Amino acid sequence: MTAMFAETAAQLSPSPGLWIVLISAALTDNILLTRFLGMCPFLSISKQLKSAFGMGLAVMVVTGFTCVLNYLLYIYVLLPLTPYGVPAESLKLILFIVVIAGFVQLLEMVIERISLKLYFSLGIFLPLITVNCAILGASLFMVNNVAGKGYDGWDVLVYGFGAGAGWFLAIMLMAGIRHRIAGGKVPAGLQGVGITLIITGIMAMAFTIFQGMIRT
Amino acid sequence: MTEPGKTLSPSRALWTQLWQENPIFRQVLGICSALAVTNLVFNTALMCAGLIWATTLSSFTVSLIRNYIPTRIRVMVQVLIISAYVIVVDIAFRAFFFEAHKDIAAYVGLIITNCIVLGRLEGFAMKNRPIAAAADGLGAGLGYSLILMSIAFVRELLGFGTLLKNTPWEVHLLTAWEPGVTETWWRNWTIMVVPPGAFFVLAIAVWIARSWSLRQEARAEAGKPSSSPGKPEEASA
Amino acid sequence: MKLNVNSPGYVLVFAAVVSTVFTAGIMTLHAVSESAATASAQLYEQKSLVDVFKLGANRELGDREIRDLYEQSIRQLDIPLVDPQTGKAFNSSDPNASPLSPRTYVARNSGGTIIGYAVPVSGIGFWSRIDGYLAVTSDFSTVIGIVFTRHQETPGLGGRITEPRWRKQFEGLDITLPGADKPSIYIGGDKPTSDDSPRHGRYVDAITGATGTSSAVNRFLNRDIEAIRRAAREAGLLDNTK
Numbered sequence: 262m263t264a265m266f267a268e269t270a271a272q273l274s275p276s277p278g279l280w281i282v283l284i285s286a287a288l289t290d291n292i293l294l295t296r297f298l299g300m301c302p303f304l305s306i307s308k309q310l311k312s313a314f315g316m317g318l319a320v321m322v323v324t325g326f327t328c329v330l331n332y333l334l335y336i337y338v339l340l341p342l343t344p345y346g347v348p349a350e351s352l353k354l355i356l357f358i359v360v361i362a363g364f365v366q367l368l369e370m371v372i373e374r375i376s377l378k379l380y381f382s383l384g385i386f387l388p389l390i391t392v393n394c395a396i397l398g399a400s401l402f403m404v405n406n407v408a409g410k411g412y413d414g415w416d417v418l419v420y421g422f423g424a425g426a427g428w429f430l431a432i433m434l435m436a437g438i439r440h441r442i443a444g445g446k447v448p449a450g451l452q453g454v455g456i457t458l459i460i461t462g463i464m465a466m467a468f469t470i471f472q473g474m475i476r477t
Numbered sequence: 478m479t480e481p482g483k484t485l486s487p488s489r490a491l492w493t494q495l496w497q498e499n500p501i502f503r504q505v506l507g508i509c510s511a512l513a514v515t516n517l518v519f520n521t522a523l524m525c526a527g528l529i530w531a532t533t534l535s536s537f538t539v540s541l542i543r544n545y546i547p548t549r550i551r552v553m554v555q556v557l558i559i560s561a562y563v564i565v566v567d568i569a570f571r572a573f574f575f576e577a578h579k580d581i582a583a584y585v586g587l588i589i590t591n592c593i594v595l596g597r598l599e600g601f602a603m604k605n606r607p608i609a610a611a612a613d614g615l616g617a618g619l620g621y622s623l624i625l626m627s628i629a630f631v632r633e634l635l636g637f638g639t640l641l642k643n644t645p646w647e648v649h650l651l652t653a654w655e656p657g658v659t660e661t662w663w664r665n666w667t668i669m670v671v672p673p674g675a676f677f678v679l680a681i682a683v684w685i686a687r688s689w690s691l692r693q694e695a696r697a698e699a700g701k702p703s704s705s706p707g708k709p710e711e712a713s714a
Numbered sequence: 715m716k717l718n719v720n721s722p723g724y725v726l727v728f729a730a731v732v733s734t735v736f737t738a739g740i741m742t743l744h745a746v747s748e749s750a751a752t753a754s755a756q757l758y759e760q761k762s763l764v765d766v767f768k769l770g771a772n773r774e775l776g777d778r779e780i781r782d783l784y785e786q787s788i789r790q791l792d793i794p795l796v797d798p799q800t801g802k803a804f805n806s807s808d809p810n811a812s813p814l815s816p817r818t819y820v821a822r823n824s825g826g827t828i829i830g831y832a833v834p835v836s837g838i839g840f841w842s843r844i845d846g847y848l849a850v851t852s853d854f855s856t857v858i859g860i861v862f863t864r865h866q867e868t869p870g871l872g873g874r875i876t877e878p879r880w881r882k883q884f885e886g887l888d889i890t891l892p893g894a895d896k897p898s899i900y901i902g903g904d905k906p907t908s909d910d911s912p913r914h915g916r917y918v919d920a921i922t923g924a925t926g927t928s929s930a931v932n933r934f935l936n937r938d939i940e941a942i943r944r945a946a947r948e949a950g951l952l953d954n955t956k
Contacts, residue, residue: 450688462676
């Protein structure tokens, strides 16, 4: 199947430029506004700018590294084992989760050792993001992109960090907006989650503008 | 959330999950993955079936071996168990619902990290007996499905004008059966089939539910003997 | 003896057992469902081919009838079809090739005459890869129909490429090469106003609101049409109309 990937990549257009990968990952194909992933923490943590920053940064770092790790494992370990009866498609789910969980644990330990300050601004969010759908989703979409758009290793790197950056951007924007409208008049039924969803919808509409940036 | 340590009978657990603690209404948990598939009713139905299956059976399984799971690897084991059932669903869909599976494959996988499923395992299944845990999982799944199906109903109807599109039971309620040959007065609301539409519909659903439950709470307050006298009944809008 | 659930030894054993059970379970499941999954995929492919060759309307046909129609009229092409210029393969002749490799199909009527060929077309759409079959007459000059088997375009917008109404425009389209670096077909752009217009018989309306998908499909269809004609000439198919 690795050969099929190479074949696909060669037959379709050459792997898209890194800028396009970045723009589509962060803006047009935004993992939160277009793909609906990572909403739980997004809705609850976007209340304060400071925590939004910490969470967003954590998500970006973890998504970037785990995308690359998962890519390497998928291509060089899981796929070569397919002829031996190992169902790559089904097992990749669990493989990715294990990698993400492991990486997050590792990162938490490392940050705690290096800088307590960093730990308090970033590290405390780490346990929360092990099950953030966005991170697993990014890895799953990465596999789709490798098969469907011929992404290679560098593309995946940019894609991983780009997708995380897109999530980061979305949560920062939301925190800023919520900060601004705090104290505004919101109907009782819409307070909290309701109004945040409406704002998210409007942001999603706004982000579709970026589709014009990519000319196929 | 149910009080920890208190074991509930299966029927009470089911009922509590389904309405009073309906996750979507109260905490809007786990909407992530599933919102993307709500532009078509059939895809949503499949997704909900998968979720109900995964939540019920993994609650049951986790509860069954709850006393043997080491604390340290607790979350990983829970995730592994959920994955097993989700993979079963994925394989089943690929075999029997090939065309729909193409659209929803990525999101079926994401059931594994669905906050609701994990929430029920951690919050209930680890502390209760298998049958009760299964009922709790079933209730959570059903409550979740109720919301998603409602959203999908609205989105597909307004966005495509049909219901159960791409199935043998497709009905065209608003658009013509032969577009191009005959037309109806209806113009599809494309916003409903793209992501922003899902956010708006969900926001409205939350608004309705919250307003309703706030009104219930206010009524309950007014009914209590300790509430301030002379408080007028809330006029229904 | 009370079981210490948290002792390191136990944790290790537990983890090992759970992982083994899990992996074994998944592998068994896979082995068991493999045939059902392949059958489903196969039926889907057959449905698309029956549709693209206009052998019957999908809405009215049952699974049995689709299989029968396929068995009667459609076969995989038995010679390789490769574009000499780009090397793109439209049909591999290796009988053991993976199910993912490109396949061209030939449809024959009851008399044995070739109705046409269904050639795989693919390219990157607006979101991701789009795959489909283009059915052409035996002289590779006119389109019989087009079908899209895989895509990830926006439902309701780019996703409308699968709608019969949009695809119907392709029937009878002229795909001979006009030469001078002109495209064979036009999706979107100026509608031809007269019979003398160079776009006459080659034009298809784009999808409103789906400019990205429409131009992507335009691009890769034109590219593939050129490649297919080169490959057909190379394989000697353009000379015989039997």
